[in-house]
Amino acid sequence: MSDAILVSIIMTLVASSTPILLAALGELVVEKSGVLNLGVEGMMLCGAVAGFAVAFSTGSIALGLVASVLAGIATAMVFAVLTLSLTANQVATGLALTIFGIGTSSLIGAGFVGKTIERLGPVFPAALSEHPWLRALFGHDIVVYLSLALVLGVSWFLSRTRPGLILRAVGENDASAHAIGYPVIAIRYAAVAFGGALAGLGGAYFSLALTPMWADRLTAGRGWIALALVVFSAWKPGRLLLGAYLFGAVMTFELQAKAAGISWIAPEVLAMAPYLATIAVLTMMSLGRKTGRLDAPACLGKPFSAP
């Protein structure tokens, strides 16, 4: 294999890992606070369409990215009000959020189908970002570096800071955290908002960087894969990074095999790969541990109302 091909594979791998890494990292924080938001796919789609619409009308990718974060937070707040304030079922509300995201994004996106914008470009100057092999390190866009920094940041926040400790306490034992005097619901609101922001940004990565073009349902279930990744990571940011890049590798394989015109595997079978891999990974995770849900936050998915 020549170096050029290797470098291009690395570029594809990093690019396809980034959106699921972002979405999964946000969800990890949400779940650490004891909330299960299954609406990742919906928040990603809302972020994707908001980002594209704003970037297309203003011509500014940066504004598009900001809009996607805001759209992600806005949709996450709908979930938060329903589940945290009105104690609605988290599973059902998360599903509703996904159905909402699919409907809203294709309603708003209807006018943008097939329209293209200029892709989000690399951060570093051309000498580095277009260098034959240095570009594997320096040829990425700002969101890629941001996602890696966020992994470090979240890891540090959860394990080394006091607010991080409080957030984990709320997820492990909400009643005790409340009794000590921590505002359980407010902390969960903040976590859900953070999850929404990262899911929105991850969604926008599809419409602004990966395929700078609007297409209906362009996230194609990646939000659900992000949810599975959180389980895979055992709620640890470092393992999440590893998992996201593994999935990126599966997806890169799918793309490379298609591009190479491999004919003995049907393209439909290749397209199944990420979903089958997800099921396989979830299964292996379960085989590897003795008791179920060993690492999940104890209060995950349970509603809390102050007595």
Added chain:
Amino acid sequence: MLEWRRRREPSTAMLYLSPLIAIALTMLMGTIVFTAMGYDGLTAVYDFFLLPLLEPQRWPDLGVKAAPLVMIALGLAIGFRANVWNIGAEGQYIMGAIAGTGVALATYEMSGWWILPAMALAGILGGMAWAAIPALLRTRLQVSEILTSLMLTYVAIQALYYLVRGPWKDPDGFNFPQTRMFTPDQTLPIVIPESLVHLGIPAALLIALVTWLVLEKTTAGFAVKVVGLAPAAARHGGFSAERTTWITMLIGGGLAGLAGIFEAAGPFGQLTPQFPVGYGFTAIIVAFLGRLHPLGIVFGGIVLAATYVGGEIAQTTVRLPQAATGMFQALLLFFLLATNVLITYRIGLKAKPAKVAP
């Protein structure tokens, strides 16, 4: 100031009223949103929700769209009652259609009354097989059925694409990605002459009735409720959570599979890439709108069917994009979940602390 107060016991009136409140709020919100988007909001909402219900000539179409929704939602509701979250009904629906179509293609040159029942049976088994995978993983390895059943939906869609573009492509179909048209022996009979009303519609009603009887009048139905509401008590009472997971997943998959082959052998008459229209996801809303009650689900199925029929009407009358249907359906589910709070809480005036005169 207003405040929420917990009721002493859940309100029965609100249990039945809150879906109607949710529908009213959805219509209000829809009017606001579509007016803000520059459409004629009032007409859009009227066409969406009311026109399909008010014009008798639309009722057959309403029934055709409600039948699969009701069938799938019945199966899902049984699972939801037991806290089994099968959200991959769409995949089981597709797999049912694929299995049934397999029988249809194998019996292409045959004739006989037995072909359609054989297709229906294959449809049920296909849906069950697809639901058995998450059931097995959940009961044996505690893998979340939510994620696996959903992942399998994407796999089923790709399997459908593969079959209609490859081995099952109609040899006389000018290379279009679709299977042969089903023969009259492979097509659902029409029960009201010269209309769209096929056998699937009375079948859905019958299944709803049977489900209601089983859930309300048998020990099995009781077991499902107990496992969902109080898992510890259920174990103590000898109801196995594992068996309940299996049974509810298989019933859910079987009914979704039956709905799938009925849709293929009814309105479609063949398999095409356009076959999956999301009924499996919409059925989740139907199940909640019907309060997980079989007869409520029939009502919920008709309301959601109206949004499909109404969506088509509003496309021509106010030029609303087809995607509006999906947003409307999601709004409805949001309001349903929000109004649930009225069952256990009521709004009251906050008692003011007595003022001390200066």
